[in-house]
Amino acid sequence: MSLRQIIILITVALAVMVVLPGLGRYGAYIVYVVAIASIGALALNLLIGYCGQISFCHGGLLGVGAYAAGNIGNAGQDMVVALVGAGIVTAFVSVMIGLPALRLRGLYFAISTLAAQFILEYLFRLIEPWTHGVSGLLIQPAPFFGLDLSNDRGYAAIAVGLLVMSLIAVSRLLRTDLGRRFILIRDSEIVARGMGVNVARTKLWAFAISGFLAGMSGGLLAFTSRIAAPEAFEIALSVDYVAMIIVGGLGSLPGAVIGAGFVVLLPEVAQRIGETFGAATQTAALREMVFGLLIILFLIHEPRGLNSLASRAVRRLRRTSGPLSNNKRSSASDLEMTQARL
Amino acid sequence: MLKARDVTVRFGGVVAVGGMSIDVHAGEIVGLIGPNGAGKTTFINAVSGTYVPTQGTISWRDEDIVGHSPSRLARIGVGRTFQNVASLNDLTVLDVVKVGRSVHGHSRGLREFLCGSRADDEALTERLLEPLGLADHRHSPLQMLSYGHRKAVDIARALASEPDLLLLDEPVAGVAPAEAFALAGFVKQVRDLLGCAVVMVEHKMDVVMSTCDRVVVMAEGCKIFDGSGEAAQSDAEVRRVYLGD
Ligand SMILES: Nc1ncnc2c1ncn2[C@@H]1O[C@H](COP(=O)(O)OP(=O)(O)OP(=O)(O)O)[C@@H](O)[C@H]1O
Ligand SMILES: [Mg+2]
Numbered sequence: 387m388s389l390r391q392i393i394i395l396i397t398v399a400l401a402v403m404v405v406l407p408g409l410g411r412y413g414a415y416i417v418y419v420v421a422i423a424s425i426g427a428l429a430l431n432l433l434i435g436y437c438g439q440i441s442f443c444h445g446g447l448l449g450v451g452a453y454a455a456g457n458i459g460n461a462g463q464d465m466v467v468a469l470v471g472a473g474i475v476t477a478f479v480s481v482m483i484g485l486p487a488l489r490l491r492g493l494y495f496a497i498s499t500l501a502a503q504f505i506l507e508y509l510f511r512l513i514e515p516w517t518h519g520v521s522g523l524l525i526q527p528a529p530f531f532g533l534d535l536s537n538d539r540g541y542a543a544i545a546v547g548l549l550v551m552s553l554i555a556v557s558r559l560l561r562t563d564l565g566r567r568f569i570l571i572r573d574s575e576i577v578a579r580g581m582g583v584n585v586a587r588t589k590l591w592a593f594a595i596s597g598f599l600a601g602m603s604g605g606l607l608a609f610t611s612r613i614a615a616p617e618a619f620e621i622a623l624s625v626d627y628v629a630m631i632i633v634g635g636l637g638s639l640p641g642a643v644i645g646a647g648f649v650v651l652l653p654e655v656a657q658r659i660g661e662t663f664g665a666a667t668q669t670a671a672l673r674e675m676v677f678g679l680l681i682i683l684f685l686i687h688e689p690r691g692l693n694s695l696a697s698r699a700v701r702r703l704r705r706t707s708g709p710l711s712n713n714k715r716s717s718a719s720d721l722e723m724t725q726a727r728l
Numbered sequence: 729m730l731k732a733r734d735v736t737v738r739f740g741g742v743v744a745v746g747g748m749s750i751d752v753h754a755g756e757i758v759g760l761i762g763p764n765g766a767g768k769t770t771f772i773n774a775v776s777g778t779y780v781p782t783q784g785t786i787s788w789r790d791e792d793i794v795g796h797s798p799s800r801l802a803r804i805g806v807g808r809t810f811q812n813v814a815s816l817n818d819l820t821v822l823d824v825v826k827v828g829r830s831v832h833g834h835s836r837g838l839r840e841f842l843c844g845s846r847a848d849d850e851a852l853t854e855r856l857l858e859p860l861g862l863a864d865h866r867h868s869p870l871q872m873l874s875y876g877h878r879k880a881v882d883i884a885r886a887l888a889s890e891p892d893l894l895l896l897d898e899p900v901a902g903v904a905p906a907e908a909f910a911l912a913g914f915v916k917q918v919r920d921l922l923g924c925a926v927v928m929v930e931h932k933m934d935v936v937m938s939t940c941d942r943v944v945v946m947a948e949g950c951k952i953f954d955g956s957g958e959a960a961q962s963d964a965e966v967r968r969v970y971l972g973d
Binding site: 558559561562563566567569570573574577578579580581582583584585637 | 798810818841
């Protein structure tokens with residue numbers, strides 16, 4: 387990410403912060419739900435989209451982060467401590483889940499993550515002192531750097547801030563030796579090994595960093611929903627996250643945010659529509675089917691996701707209208723035109 | 729110094745390399761030639777850690793390296809190029825060269841994370857990409873390059889790790905003659921500069937003759953000749969293997 391993109395990102399974040407007080411509670415809720423999911427999607431995209439390790443236990447990892455943050459917060463710690471602690475615990479669990487990747491490749495590894503997902507779900511019900519079993523762990527509001535931000539707007543500010551920091555950190559990471567190795571391993575593990583890359587160690591770093599981000603995302607989720615319960619972190623959540631990064635764009639940073647927004651908001655919109663037509667239950671049941679269908683359609687027709695669709699549309703608009711109007715359009719109007727086209 | 733004794737690599741019933749021995753000294757460029765299927769690539773793979781030989785010993789600077797992984801070998805100065813260069817999707821020329829440099833061990837992760845790598849890019853471009861004719865392509869993804877350029881990138885990548893033993897598997901195959909001599913000339917320059925040992929597998933005899941100090945000929949998995957390039961061309965056994973009479 388160039389300096390220009392970082393500045394744009396921070397400007398957008400500040401703009402969100404400024405309009406936050408003007409948003410209603412529902413608006414603030416939407417902002418933080420999307421931002422938290424974006425952090426989780428970013429974590430998964432780092433692992434799948436950049437390092438090529440397909441994982442179906444991301445929902446379970448978010449759960450680990452949620453329980454860890456909840457326990458640390460309930461012990462009277464600051465939310466910052468709880469989130470970092472959740473990141474560290476989840477990074478550790480993620481590395482454990484990643485160990486089979488040293489032996490297994492592709493779909494075989496993906497199946498081992500499926501097993502990990504079910505083991506985690508089982509543990510969430512089993513380890514009652516930490517998880518309170520099926521009834522779930524209630525989580526007390528915690529101060530953030532000593533401030534009381536336990537309301538929708540506060541959460542939105544924290545989540546957007548954390549998302550921006552994560553985006554910048556991951557984009558910088560991708561421009562280090564480690565990040566380049568991730569991409570090399572995704573493109574060809576055999577070539578990477580032949581070139582002298584320590585594939586095993588590189589993969590474990592990918593799991594650790596992805597796990598850290600997933601843990602923070604899960605932790606925030608726990609604080610905002612005030613409860614961590616096993617049914618919230620089931621396989622369906624893992625599938626949702628895979629859908630996010632496929633729809634948004636594998637190996638694309640904006641794609642993680644676009645995908646998260648899409649997958650989180652689509653059910654909201656569907657529910658609204660369902661309510662107006664008095665068929666809320668039917669549309670809710672359609673949800674998973676629609677996501678499954680979307681994954682397949684995107685994999686076949688647009689493997690690089692909405693992000694590449696959007697940038698291609700922008701490029702085409704530039705080209706067709708280029709000779710007619712030489713004046714530079716602002717990127718804001720470009721975006722509007724793209725949306726109009728979509 | 730590289731010392732291989734009686735190296736044998738089997739794939740099931742196929743004996744790809746059977747009892748190969750070779751010594752390569754620092755500062756020497758050895759041409760490894762032989763007909764197709766002679767086992768040259770397999771031998772390179774055994775030395776660079778891609779395959780573990782079924783039999784025999786390989787030592788590098790008096791250290792037994794049989795069973796070492798390629799990453800461990802890279803750290804003790806063994807670098808290699810590939811006969812078939814990969815067409816990677818997203819990585820640019822500079823990215824690949826930086827991966828090559830990083831395998832030598834000194835990590836610059838945190839510094840790059842905090843400060844970026846622009847100054848670094850310029851140094852690498854000047855030192856490696858300029859002489860290999862890749863400077864203009866440094867930000868191009870590998871898949872956009874011609875085959876010849878991808879071969880050159882692979883050499884730049886291997887050189888970036890500053891190897892003391894450089895294993896080149898057909899570095900100029902499929903490259904236009906003029907460029908082939910330029911590439912070979914650069915390998916020679918690097919040898920003069922770093923004093924590294926080079927093993928170069930190559931079919932183009934004129935390149936071998938002008939670049940290598942010594943020639944080793946392989947046929948059906950073993951060494952049949954070891955000596956000067958001129959002597960190899962007049963050797964009866966070598967002529968028999970190549971001309972099939
Ligand atoms: N992975 C493998 N599995 C089975 N057989 C192999 C494998 N690699 C090489 N061989 C066999 O080993 C023999 C030597 O192959 P190798 O690639 O080393 O030859 P080469 O001298 O490099 O030939 P060329 O000049 O065509 O590159 C060949 O008969 C080949 O079919
Ligand atoms: Mg070969």
